[in-house]
Amino acid sequence: MKILVPVKRVLDYNVKARVKADGSGIDLTNVKMSMNPFDEIALEEAIRIKEKGNAEEIIAVSIGVQQNQETLRTALAMGADRAILVVATDDVHNDIEPLTVANILAAIALKENPSLILCGKQAIDNDFNATAQMLSAKLKWSQATFASEIDIQKDIVRVTREVDGGLQTIDAKIPAVVSVDLRLNEPRYASLPNIMKAKRKPLEEISPADLGVEITQRLKVIKTEEPGSREAGLILENIDQLVEKIQENVGG
Amino acid sequence: MKILVLAEINDGELAEDQTSKTISAAAKLGKVDVLCASNQCTDASAKLAKMENVENVLVLEDVLFAQSLAESYSETLIDTISSYSHVFAPSSSFGKNVLPRIGGMLDVMVISDVSKVISEDTFERPVYAGNAMQTVQSIDKVKLISVRTSNYDTVPLTGAANVKKIDFESNNSLTTFIENKMQTSDRPELTSAKVVVSGGRGVGSKENFEIIEGLADKLGAAVGASRAAVDSGFAPNDWQVGQTGKVVAPDLYVAVGISGAIQHLAGMKDSKVIVAINKDEEAPIFQVADFGLVDDLFKAVPEIEKKV
Numbered sequence: 001m002k003i004l005v006p007v008k009r010v011l012d013y014n015v016k017a018r019v020k021a022d023g024s025g026i027d028l029t030n031v032k033m034s035m036n037p038f039d040e041i042a043l044e045e046a047i048r049i050k051e052k053g054n055a056e057e058i059i060a061v062s063i064g065v066q067q068n069q070e071t072l073r074t075a076l077a078m079g080a081d082r083a084i085l086v087v088a089t090d091d092v093h094n095d096i097e098p099l100t101v102a103n104i105l106a107a108i109a110l111k112e113n114p115s116l117i118l119c120g121k122q123a124i125d126n127d128f129n130a131t132a133q134m135l136s137a138k139l140k141w142s143q144a145t146f147a148s149e150i151d152i153q154k155d156i157v158r159v160t161r162e163v164d165g166g167l168q169t170i171d172a173k174i175p176a177v178v179s180v181d182l183r184l185n186e187p188r189y190a191s192l193p194n195i196m197k198a199k200r201k202p203l204e205e206i207s208p209a210d211l212g213v214e215i216t217q218r219l220k221v222i223k224t225e226e227p228g229s230r231e232a233g234l235i236l237e238n239i240d241q242l243v244e245k246i247q248e249n250v251g252g
Numbered sequence: 253m254k255i256l257v258l259a260e261i262n263d264g265e266l267a268e269d270q271t272s273k274t275i276s277a278a279a280k281l282g283k284v285d286v287l288c289a290s291n292q293c294t295d296a297s298a299k300l301a302k303m304e305n306v307e308n309v310l311v312l313e314d315v316l317f318a319q320s321l322a323e324s325y326s327e328t329l330i331d332t333i334s335s336y337s338h339v340f341a342p343s344s345s346f347g348k349n350v351l352p353r354i355g356g357m358l359d360v361m362v363i364s365d366v367s368k369v370i371s372e373d374t375f376e377r378p379v380y381a382g383n384a385m386q387t388v389q390s391i392d393k394v395k396l397i398s399v400r401t402s403n404y405d406t407v408p409l410t411g412a413a414n415v416k417k418i419d420f421e422s423n424n425s426l427t428t429f430i431e432n433k434m435q436t437s438d439r440p441e442l443t444s445a446k447v448v449v450s451g452g453r454g455v456g457s458k459e460n461f462e463i464i465e466g467l468a469d470k471l472g473a474a475v476g477a478s479r480a481a482v483d484s485g486f487a488p489n490d491w492q493v494g495q496t497g498k499v500v501a502p503d504l505y506v507a508v509g510i511s512g513a514i515q516h517l518a519g520m521k522d523s524k525v526i527v528a529i530n531k532d533e534e535a536p537i538f539q540v541a542d543f544g545l546v547d548d549l550f551k552a553v554p555e556i557e558k559k560v
């Protein structure tokens with residue numbers, strides 16, 4: 001079977017987000033960008049499924065600016081077989097909403113016919129946690145979110161989900177859209193030979209118009225501000241003082 | 253404007269705190285109807301009917317809804333849901349699972365994790381792990397809003413809403429429920445606890461986490477963990493506090509062996525009082541803590557447990 005993995009290029013996990021002075025968003029000029037960590041986990045899982053002999057091909061897709069091809073080269077170096085870049089904007093500050101992303105991915109899925117689409121549960125920039133769910137609705141496919149364990153069986157994929165209060169296991173009919181959570185696996189690093197090899201793997205570039213998808217924006221950003229900050233408080237001398245502070249504030 | 257709140261009900265049991273706080277957020281815009289869909293609705297609908305600002309409780313009872321699977325919920329209820337202009341759900345694993353699927357079906361965006369309802373089309377929500385607050389205006393015909401419940405109080409139980417049964421045709425041929433493995437605990441629930449004691453990477457191991465649990469039990473607190481601690485296998489994922497875990501705002505938050513990465517702060521910085529214990533005086537957690545103690549947690553925490 002074929003697995004599709006969407007990967008988003010986001011501000012690197014370790015870089016502090018800075019609000020632009022004009023309040024229009026986060027400053028993304030000249031900062032380190034990387035693959036969304038949850039998408040890395042999704043890709044790693046796809047590679048493991050292929051290594052077990054349960055998949056033949058992994059296609060990585062990225063939607064955004066031209067520079068997203070760097071993210072796709074990383075995906076190819078990790079183990080994706082080919083990549084599709086959907087150039088949807090020329091400004092990195094223009095975040096494509098999950099609904100449009102879902103429309104683009106649905107169009108690609110109808111062309112490519114994957115059996116499984118593995119997504120990160122959320123992008124660490126806009127924090128929407130929505131693309132996988134919207135995509136499965138668009139395709140009318142089964143949905144399994146927040147996966148911590150994925151077991152491919154004949155016609156179904158058995159997914160253990162991280163839910164409030166514990167774990168839930170469901171069987172989702174294939175084709176399925178699965179979003180992955182933190183504990184599913186630990187993504188590998190691409191080796192140097194694989195990075196070299198990735199340069200020769202196919203990377204196709206298309207536009208949303210090629211797929212017949214229009215880029216829309218349903219949520220207009222009015223302003224982006226720094227959050228209210230807390231002041232650093234007192235450093236206490238000893239445990240007894242701390243015990244006193246805890247007692248003052250328990251049930252208070 | 254017609255407002256609907258999706259009550260979170262797990263196997264017949266109403267998630268009272270989360271649902272009540274969601275009603276509280278939705279009621280900023282007016283009176284609300286509440287959708288009560290589960291395998292057993294008698295208790296849940298009675299509780300919901302008492303919540304202030306609820307006008308109608310719409311009851312849909314079917315075994316299909318027991319686990320609130322996304323397909324059962326959205327495919328079956330889409331007609332009822334789409335007759336509203338605003339649909340609110342808690343930003344819990346229930347709301348996050350179901351609401352965007354409804355968005356995909358209706359071709360509308362979801363406005364996730366809303367921290368403030370500003371007007372009928374304008375909402376504030378955190379982005380970048382709470383490093384920025386964004387105000388967005390929706391042009392969609394139906395507004396789908398998941399609520400960051402820690403920002404709202406519960407509503408008083410002074411109401412007397414109508415309880416109505418709704419006709420529906422159940423539908424889910426896509427997913428099948430197999431089993432739940434829930435953490436059973438006598439401790440209060442993490443997102444609604446008055447006191448939370450959390451451990452981080454500094455705790456060092458799953459066994460050592462008992463120190464955190466010991467102090468939590470002495471204080472009648474819920475136990476939390478940083479992503480680093482969950483990642484290292486010291487604590488289960490449903491204890492995770494932060495950007496990709498739960499958001500809490502207790503009266504007292506005790507952070508033990510937690511350095512204070514921005515992703516963790518995103519989940520707890522609205523706590524009323526923050527106490528931090530860390531042996532590294534440079535740890536960023538001290539920048540947000542009201543009271544800090546620079547000490548070895550293995551020495552300090554057992555002693556605190558004895559003395560409180």
